[in-house]
Amino acid sequence: MWSDKSVLITGATGRLGSEFARQLAQEGAKLFLVARNESRLQHLTRLVQGRGAAWAEFLSLDLSEMNAADDLFAETRLRGLAIDVLIQCASMAQWGDFLDEPEQDAELSLIQNIMTTTRLTRLYAQEMVDRSAEGIILLTSGVFAFQPVPGVAELAACKAYIQSLGEALAEEFRESGVRLTVLAPGGLPGAMGGGSNGRTQNTAPEVVRAALQGIERGLSVVIPGRATRAGVLATRLVPKRLVGPMMRKRLKSSLTRH
Numbered sequence: 001m002w003s004d005k006s007v008l009i010t011g012a013t014g015r016l017g018s019e020f021a022r023q024l025a026q027e028g029a030k031l032f033l034v035a036r037n038e039s040r041l042q043h044l045t046r047l048v049q050g051r052g053a054a055w056a057e058f059l060s061l062d063l064s065e066m067n068a069a070d071d072l073f074a075e076t077r078l079r080g081l082a083i084d085v086l087i088q089c090a091s092m093a094q095w096g097d098f099l100d101e102p103e104q105d106a107e108l109s110l111i112q113n114i115m116t117t118t119r120l121t122r123l124y125a126q127e128m129v130d131r132s133a134e135g136i137i138l139l140t141s142g143v144f145a146f147q148p149v150p151g152v153a154e155l156a157a158c159k160a161y162i163q164s165l166g167e168a169l170a171e172e173f174r175e176s177g178v179r180l181t182v183l184a185p186g187g188l189p190g191a192m193g194g195g196s197n198g199r200t201q202n203t204a205p206e207v208v209r210a211a212l213q214g215i216e217r218g219l220s221v222v223i224p225g226r227a228t229r230a231g232v233l234a235t236r237l238v239p240k241r242l243v244g245p246m247m248r249k250r251l252k253s254s255l256t257r258h
């Protein structure tokens with residue numbers, strides 16, 4: 001399914017992005033890798049070239065700039081790349097109480113998480129439809145998408161936006177040939193805000209495997225791991241007025257471990 005597909009990965013050097021690159025390289029995909037740090041991109045590009053990628057190139061680009069999505073789209077056109085698969089893993093996380101966050105950082109995070117994610121989805125979905133391609137788009141939310149999370153309020157709100165956008169677009173695109181999946185992972189072992197029980201947390205390879213299998217099965221939402229799915233369900237069953245304090249307590253205990 002992935003062999004010779006042209007795959008664009010944003011946040012390609014991150015924990016999940018780089019794992020997508022590794023697993024898709026082994027499947028013989030062509031990879032276009034995007035993040036900001038050029039030396040990490042160079043290193044990853046060499047690595048995936050040695051792991052079976054049919055082709056690999058990278059672009060260093062700041063996706064928190066207002067025109068970043070259009071610049072990226074123009075760059076893929078310039079390089080003659082018809083993107084079959086768009087995997088969006090870039091994310092700028094703001095941790096801390098709302099009034100303590102540097103406002104400029106928070107705004108850049110909003111541009112990257114909301115504006116750029118939405119615009120990239122629009123540009124590439126339209127292009128896939130125009131060339132009648134069987135395109136695939138993956139958006140990454142996270143378990144924070146399913147309830148308000150004091151202490152990381154804006155990030156959780158961004159994730160809720162991505163989750164809602166993705167689920168709605170998956171339905172809208174159903175007849176168009178473009179498949180959209182939203183990946184909502186729990187915290188990876190050792191990640192900020194992750195749970196305390198490493199045994200029930202999923203590793204990056206497990207999360208990526210679940211995502212790729214979910215795409216292959218045509219799922220619109222993938223929440224990897226039984227414990228993570230149970231956690232999401234539990235927060236939906238708890239009365240709304242209790243969710244905020246409960247999440248604040250959980251996040252605080254997780255942050256004190258870092």
Ligand SMILES: NC(=O)c1ccc[n+]([C@@H]2O[C@H](COP(=O)([O-])OP(=O)(O)OC[C@H]3O[C@@H](n4cnc5c(N)ncnc54)[C@H](OP(=O)(O)O)[C@@H]3O)[C@@H](O)[C@H]2O)c1
Nearest residue numbers: 011013014015016035036037062063090091142187188191
């Ligand atoms: N890891 C977890 O536990 C977890 C849990 C739930 C959800 N998620 C979600 O899963 C996705 C991937 O997570 P991750 O753990 O792989 O993230 P990560 O390790 O923090 O990596 C983030 C990636 O995004 C890139 N990036 C950040 N800001 C950027 C910008 N302004 N322009 C371009 N690229 C930028 C980073 O590279 P540069 O810094 O070089 O740009 C890096 O490649 C994110 O949406 C995250 O919220 C992760």
